[in-house]
Amino acid sequence: MRATAGLALGAALGSSSPFVRSEAARKKRKTIVVTFGGGARDQETFAPEGQENIPHLIGELAPQSSFFTHVTNHGILGHYVATASLTTGVYETLNNFSAVPPEHPTVFEYFRKDLKRPASDTWVVAPSNGFNRIGESDSRSFGPGMGAAVILPKHLLSATAHGPTTDLEHLLRDNYETPLYTPELGGSEFEVQQLESILRLSVEDFMAHARTLSSPDELSVYIAKRLMQQEAPSLLWITMHDIDIAHSGAYSLYIEGIRRTDRLCAELWKAVQTEPEYVGNTTMFILPDFGRDSDYEPGGNGFQHHRTGDAASRTTWMMALGAGVRQGVVFDEPMQSVDLVPTLGAMLGFSPGEAQGKPIKEFL
């Protein structure tokens, strides 16, 4: 992992802040967070034996990035609760399988309140199993409607696909964490309105494009790119989920998910380089929400789950690239996944008062 090609040690760098701090620059700054999920181990990603699965991250993005080799998640290792923890900077304890909001304020609420940003400036694109409440906490410090709008691409597809959806069902795969439990996807009028009024897509065009895609995460990235074009949010959060097919126990599908996510991350970065609102002023963070169980942990079954709480399931990595980020640097110093929100606060100028983590000093 530490042998990532073309990277130098961070300790060799100077200590001056890489970020431009002027108010005008801050207003133009864009931040994209991509969770490389759900749950990928080092040995299938950045460890030497896994690098063949992530050619885009290794070959294209890593040389431009600051790379953090040791990110630990000390919280509950379920995808919704872990992603919620990433957004709040607090190890949330909500029921992973319930559609409940995070208990603590989210990064979106801090961002909007402190920086007085409109709702259209923060968006979440997420898989559908429970993530519809991730944009906004039930904290009393923030009123209703102060969070991010959430787009659930699968709901959108489900809502727009009147009649048989045989050729789209591969995009509606859901809930890998408990494969036997597959709740019905519901769509609503609101979601159809999102399609037309926000994404400015006709149902016909959306459906036609959906038919060219091969996975739910491809649909998410398509929606995210459309949001970038139409709304240009300053804070965009994209949760990938294809990798979690690992719960079915098929190693080849897990690897296929990692390779697809690798490609989609590069595609997003390419979109950043081509969208006028984003080019040159965007910082992108890519990190798995956590790892998966070790092959050698007797209580688990290797890559299949993330239930044991062993080191392999708790430890992962993070890549940061773009505006203000030192390129080609590797940091081995341990950080926690709850450090992301305080780091974003320090970068963007808001105060995440209830977050437990601390800003990553390399970004200060």
Added chain:
Amino acid sequence: MQPHDLQPEQFSSYPPEARRLVVSHLETFRELPLVFIPGLLREIIDYDFKFPAERTAIESELALLSALTRPQRELRFRAFEQLTISPKLEQFDWINQPAQFTEQLSAHLWTTHQLDAFRAAATEYGSRLQSEMPLQPLAVRRLGIAVIGQGVMSYDNQLFKNLRAHGTSFNQIKPERGLDLLLEGVASRSQAYPVPYGHWYVDGGVESSHSPRLTCVSYKSLEPLRASLLRNVSAEIQKPGMGPEELRTHLARITPSDLGMSPSGDAVLDRFQLKILTEGSGTQIFSTTFAQWTAREVLRRAQPLSLLVRFAPRQRQRPMNELLSNTKGESEVDLIGSLIDADMASYYHWINQQRLSGYGQSAFLAWFEGHGEAIVVAPTLPRGTTSSSALDLGQLLSLAIS
């Protein structure tokens, strides 16, 4: 309910042998921490349907616990005693529903950030127990065989990558009659060392002709049970209030008769097969997962002397709803994906075998079915090397266990 209040009549719903076992050790149970007991009861409640190796392990554990003096017991369980559980869990019917209790305990430990402490306590307890368990010498060195890649005509990438450092790779194996030779080899062992549930053949597809001395489980033979289970699950998830956790609880309670399973005359094996489908994730839909998980459970539970696992092509990935409803059958298969699944599964087979007693002497053979590639991990063969010896599978097996 606290452990010190335990009474014999509270175990009246346990199967007879399990009840006898608990009642005869009730004094010991009364001294153990609540956070620990349901995990043990979860095993004991199924005692009547356990394999001989599991029964021996449970009896040995209880004997060891009963032999501890009070100060020794307090010292051994100190880390468990320091964990806190909720009043709701204390009031739970952990005597009759120990598996459900442990599910809820797990959620509680995660939520209260005590999971790492529990994990450390359990690991320490398990290591200590293992070191104190009386070791019975094996009648013969353990043997694992994985046959992967059925139906694949050619594959350009390297196989057995994870195993290569541990054994000798072979690239000129004669594949003719390979599976038959391996099955004959396992059958010979079962004849020479007749141990109940000591020699297994697991097939991810249709089982090949084999000796009746082998305990056999196959994906194809369980097709009616899988279909019945998926129908049961489909009906359950339509019920109001049903969620993933409720579904797991439901699955834990299912019995063979609930699914119309015809008794085979071997209640232990029937229960084992049911648990493969109700406890394994993905075993109901992907044959490669079924074979891998079954191998893991055979090794963990039955601790066999011989285990041959043959992987078969699994169906292509489809939307989960479609896989579960199985409306379109399983006609389209993913040959290369199945080979990759099985390659990793063969590595897990070896790892799980190495967790058992006698691991230093055990042998493992993996073969790319129909092709010349194989690997053998055995104490008598060098590691990390490649051999071009032109052997058939019978000769290779002899080499592995010689």
